[in-house]
Amino acid sequence: MYIVIAGGGEIGSQIAKALHKDHDVVVVDTNPEVKERLGGLDIQIVTGSITDPEMLREAKVDLCDTFVATTNWDEVNLIACMLAKGLGAKETLCFVGKQSYMDILTDPRTVELLGMRIDQVFWPQRSLAKEIVEVIRVPGAVDTETLAGGRLRFVEYQVREGGPYAGKELALLDWPDGSFMAGILREGRFMAVTDPGFNNLSLEPEDRIFFMTTPGGFDAIQACFAPKSRVRRVMVVGGGNVGYMVAQELLRFRLEVTIIDHSPERCAWLAEQLPGALVLEGDGTDLELLESEGLDQVDAVVAVTENDEKNLLVSLLAKQVGVQKVVTRVNRGENRRLFEHVGIDIPLTPRAAAVREVMDWLAPENVDHLALIEDQVELLEFELPGNFREIPLANLPLPKGAVAVALERGTKVYLRSPQLAVTAGDKLLVLTDRQVSDAVLEQIV
Amino acid sequence: MQSSSRSSERYRPKVTFFFLGTVYISLGLVMLALWIASLLLREPALGFGVGAALGIGLGFGFRRLGDGRGEPSRAEALLSVAVLWLMAPPLGAIPYVLSGGMSPINALFEATSGFTTTGATALADFSQFGPVLLFYRSLTQWLGGVGILVLLAVVLTLLGVAGRQIFLAENTGLQREFFAPRLRSTARNVMLVYTSLTVLAAVCYAAAGMPLFEAVCNALSTLSTAGFSPNPRSFETYPPLAQWFGVLFMFLGGSSFLLQYRVFFRRDGKLFADTEFRVYATIILIAGLGLTAFLYTHPNAGVNYSLSEALRHGFFNVTSLVTTTGFVSADYTGWAPAAQAILVALMFVGGCAGSSTGGIRVLRWLVIGALVRRELLRSLHPQAVVTLRIGTRPISEDVMRSVAAFVTLYVSLLAASTLLISIAENNFVLGFTAAAQAMGNAGPGLGEIGPMGSYAGLHAFSKLVLMAQMWAGRIELIPVFLLLTPELWKRLRG
Numbered sequence: 018m019y020i021v022i023a024g025g026g027e028i029g030s031q032i033a034k035a036l037h038k039d040h041d042v043v044v045v046d047t048n049p050e051v052k053e054r055l056g057g058l059d060i061q062i063v064t065g066s067i068t069d070p071e072m073l074r075e076a077k078v079d080l081c082d083t084f085v086a087t088t089n090w091d092e093v094n095l096i097a098c099m100l101a102k103g104l105g106a107k108e109t110l111c112f113v114g115k116q117s118y119m120d121i122l123t124d125p126r127t128v129e130l131l132g133m134r135i136d137q138v139f140w141p142q143r144s145l146a147k148e149i150v151e152v153i154r155v156p157g158a159v160d161t162e163t164l165a166g167g168r169l170r171f172v173e174y175q176v177r178e179g180g181p182y183a184g185k186e187l188a189l190l191d192w193p194d195g196s197f198m199a200g201i202l203r204e205g206r207f208m209a210v211t212d213p214g215f216n217n218l219s220l221e222p223e224d225r226i227f228f229m230t231t232p233g234g235f236d237a238i239q240a241c242f243a244p245k246s247r248v249r250r251v252m253v254v255g256g257g258n259v260g261y262m263v264a265q266e267l268l269r270f271r272l273e274v275t276i277i278d279h280s281p282e283r284c285a286w287l288a289e290q291l292p293g294a295l296v297l298e299g300d301g302t303d304l305e306l307l308e309s310e311g312l313d314q315v316d317a318v319v320a321v322t323e324n325d326e327k328n329l330l331v332s333l334l335a336k337q338v339g340v341q342k343v344v345t346r347v348n349r350g351e352n353r354r355l356f357e358h359v360g361i362d363i364p365l366t367p368r369a370a371a372v373r374e375v376m377d378w379l380a381p382e383n384v385d386h387l388a389l390i391e392d393q394v395e396l397l398e399f400e401l402p403g404n405f406r407e408i409p410l411a412n413l414p415l416p417k418g419a420v421a422v423a424l425e426r427g428t429k430v431y432l433r434s435p436q437l438a439v440t441a442g443d444k445l446l447v448l449t450d451r452q453v454s455d456a457v458l459e460q461i462v
Numbered sequence: 463m464q465s466s467s468r469s470s471e472r473y474r475p476k477v478t479f480f481f482l483g484t485v486y487i488s489l490g491l492v493m494l495a496l497w498i499a500s501l502l503l504r505e506p507a508l509g510f511g512v513g514a515a516l517g518i519g520l521g522f523g524f525r526r527l528g529d530g531r532g533e534p535s536r537a538e539a540l541l542s543v544a545v546l547w548l549m550a551p552p553l554g555a556i557p558y559v560l561s562g563g564m565s566p567i568n569a570l571f572e573a574t575s576g577f578t579t580t581g582a583t584a585l586a587d588f589s590q591f592g593p594v595l596l597f598y599r600s601l602t603q604w605l606g607g608v609g610i611l612v613l614l615a616v617v618l619t620l621l622g623v624a625g626r627q628i629f630l631a632e633n634t635g636l637q638r639e640f641f642a643p644r645l646r647s648t649a650r651n652v653m654l655v656y657t658s659l660t661v662l663a664a665v666c667y668a669a670a671g672m673p674l675f676e677a678v679c680n681a682l683s684t685l686s687t688a689g690f691s692p693n694p695r696s697f698e699t700y701p702p703l704a705q706w707f708g709v710l711f712m713f714l715g716g717s718s719f720l721l722q723y724r725v726f727f728r729r730d731g732k733l734f735a736d737t738e739f740r741v742y743a744t745i746i747l748i749a750g751l752g753l754t755a756f757l758y759t760h761p762n763a764g765v766n767y768s769l770s771e772a773l774r775h776g777f778f779n780v781t782s783l784v785t786t787t788g789f790v791s792a793d794y795t796g797w798a799p800a801a802q803a804i805l806v807a808l809m810f811v812g813g814c815a816g817s818s819t820g821g822i823r824v825l826r827w828l829v830i831g832a833l834v835r836r837e838l839l840r841s842l843h844p845q846a847v848v849t850l851r852i853g854t855r856p857i858s859e860d861v862m863r864s865v866a867a868f869v870t871l872y873v874s875l876l877a878a879s880t881l882l883i884s885i886a887e888n889n890f891v892l893g894f895t896a897a898a899q900a901m902g903n904a905g906p907g908l909g910e911i912g913p914m915g916s917y918a919g920l921h922a923f924s925k926l927v928l929m930a931q932m933w934a935g936r937i938e939l940i941p942v943f944l945l946l947t948p949e950l951w952k953r954l955r956g
Binding site: 289 | 839843845846847848849851854856
């Protein structure tokens with residue numbers, strides 16, 4: 018496919034990285050630096066304004082299959098998409114940051130007025146907010162996804178230093194029924210449970226363990242990892258779109274929410290929109306404020322300002338005073354590794370969710386990208402074609418670093434077990450290292 | 463020549479004159495009808511005759527001076543409200559003097575009390591009034607109620623006086639309509655409820671065994687939450703059922719008529735979805751049960767109530783004082799001081815916005831509550847940003863400010879009047895309760911001015927203070943205090 022990406026920022030470059038191997042990719046950006054940053058990729062880079070029709074012609078937008086507008090400016094994205102469609106792009110994908118645009122663009126009346134100018138709207142901040150809420154509501158877990166309409170749950174835990182699992186040999190551990198341990202992530206490398214030599218490994222602190230569970234199994238596994246107490250008090254630093262959506266969602270679950278923002282107008286708006294939340298006007302890095310508002314007594318801190326340095330500072334402060342769970346928003350992708358190095362447990366970025374959604378949109382019909390974890394591990398779902406021959410899960414020809422974890426058959430779900438076989442019409446869930454995900458796709462489809 | 467032409471160009475409050483003229487003519491016509499009635503019933507008719515002539519004559523005079531076209535400025539609208547309630551009682555007092563044989567000061571007191579729907583009476587001997595005069599006395603209250611509901615409520619609400627802008631938004635949800643249609647339709651809807659409830663009350667009272675004439679008069683005083691009764695013992699001698707009907711209609715009279723219009727006539731909206739109504743009903747329920755329990759467990763002064771009697775007296779008197787009506791089912795001056803204290807405290811509650819009750823009113827208490835809550839929260843979290851809310855609805859800062867100003871004025875004026883009356887009468891209980899009831903347009907106080915007593919024996923000075931209070935309390939204080947500011951007069955002069 019021929020894909021034009023407007024905007025070489027965080028989201029744009031991630032999509033380019035994910036796509037450049039299998040597709041012809043062109044990135045258009047006004048900033049000449051993008052050329053250097055993405056120079057290593059097999060893509061074409063055009064420097065110029067994406068709202069300039071001449072520039073778009075130069076990028077051969079008229080011939081492209083997919084046009085993705087990914088700049089940080091909603092209006093620019095909208096105009097670029099309209100222009101691209103007008104020039105002849107087959108489909109246009111648009112990123113927005115404001116809820117109002119999301120509402121307008123998904124309203125059927127808008128389509129009626131404008132025609133199908135924009136085929137799909139992505140709102141990464143919304144996905145990020147949802148992810149944060151999930152993480153907070155499941156104590157102990159680093160990440161969690163609900164799948165198959167609630168019949169399956171994918172969950173990720175971190176091995177804590179001094180915790181019950183640190184130093185244990187994996188072969189000796191016995192997990193409760195209703196859960197399947199799929200593998201671990203250590204120092205950015207995913208090791209599947211089916212990999213040779215896996216059973217000789219011992220768990221080390223900071224390892225991430227992945228489980229696929231049924232709802233009943235989830236409670237059991239949760240009891241193994243989670244602290245006994247439930248999350249009750251949450252402090253949200255940063256009252257932007259993400260902070261607002263997180264607070265709103267948490268309030269629905271009757272949690273005590275404190276939200277801090279520095280702008281008086283934004284605070285007034287938040288106070289009006291969020292009855293029940295304690296809205297504080299102040300700087301999120303004001304240690305005195307955080308202490309007087311009981312930072313050491315909250316169960317979770319969510320640092321979601323627009324500023325990475327602030328988020329980092331707040332998160333470190335929170336960890337310092339012993340907050341159990343600290344969720345940190347990372348705006349610049351380069352910072353993510355850095356954050357992990359200095360001990361931030363859960364750095365999340367709107368980008369990951371966004372990239373996943375775009376991949377999903379572009380992927381063949383029968384493959385779903387269900388989750389992307391830490392940029393390293395991917396959870397894929399395949400719908401198996403009618404001519405697929407029945408084969409036990411254990412005999413599937415999957416590369417190292419990939420493991421089939423469960424399957425969905427009609428209305429039933431099955432976790433991986435020694436006798437389980439997969440057949441035509443099933444939906445197969447595979448957890449895989451991103452490095453080998455293309456190989457997995459080739460093997461199965 | 464030059465000076466006279468300049469003076470004619472000087473500002474004249476035309477709309478005020480026009481309104482006043484209209485009100486005088488209407489009152490004159492009412493008295494004309496009553497004059498005919500008195501002639502037929504062979505009662506002293508002189509007062510009504512003179513009143514009718516003066517009312518109609520002066521009314522046309524005022525209307526010639528004024529001009530009803532054009533929208534009044536804010537300043538003039540406020541002036542009109544103040545002038546109307548100040549000027550109606552002098553005309554209304556004429557029949558009391560000429561036909562009822564009252565002294566001018568007592569007559570003026572009685573008329574002020576009537577038009578402000580207070581119900582404090584300066585009538586010591588009921589036998590000196592004939593039926594027509596007693597009917598007229600109740601009618602002034604009913605008309606006062608019309609004035610409050612139609613004119614005062616709408617004008618003050620549209621001008622946002624004393625935080626009243628919240629009332630309309632809460633009650634109608636018609637913010638998008640224009641000024642005049644909204645005024646007219648609001649007035650019509652309110653009048654529909656007010657009149658139907660009055661008729662219904664009269665029918666119920668009569669059916670429950672009240673003499674027909676008294677039933678009509680009491681119905682007129684019930685829905686205007688005023689409290690003049692043609693019976694010197696108020697509701698005491700009526701059968702229990704009539705007293706329970708009294709509770710019901712006082713309760714309805716104390717809740718918003720617009721809300722009742724929506725619920726009973728348009729059948730959209732639920733009574734209990736309205737935060738103010740919910741709080742109002744809860745206050746009456748709790749206070750009623752509290753007083754019942756107290757009366758039942760503390761027999762005193764030879765009165766030993768059974769449970770049903772205690773319930774009836776508890777709820778009747780609580781409802782009466784919360785809604786600032788002032789009817790009583792028993793002479794509570796004989797009760798234990800604690801029971802009396804409960805009743806006096808309730809005068810400060812007042813009914814709902816959009817009714818003819820006086821006092822501070824539930825909605826304003828809710829605003830004050832939100833404000834206090836915010837200040838308390840701020841003392842714990844100095845940097846907290848808190849939206850003021852009633853129920854779930856946010857209220858603006860200027861509502862909060864004007865309500866705070868209103869309550870401050872209310873308390874200050876109450877304190878000053880208490881002091882003045884207490885000195886004049888050399889009696890603190892009397893001074894405080896008289897001042898408190900007059901501010902809230904309730905009616906009875908304690909002691910000599912208790913429910914079966916009369917204000918006739920008070921010093922003339924005290925009566926003047928009370929009349930000023932009733933007037934100021936009725937028109938929500940702000941217009942009165944505005945009259946004292948040079949700013950208003952500067953505005954009026956343009």
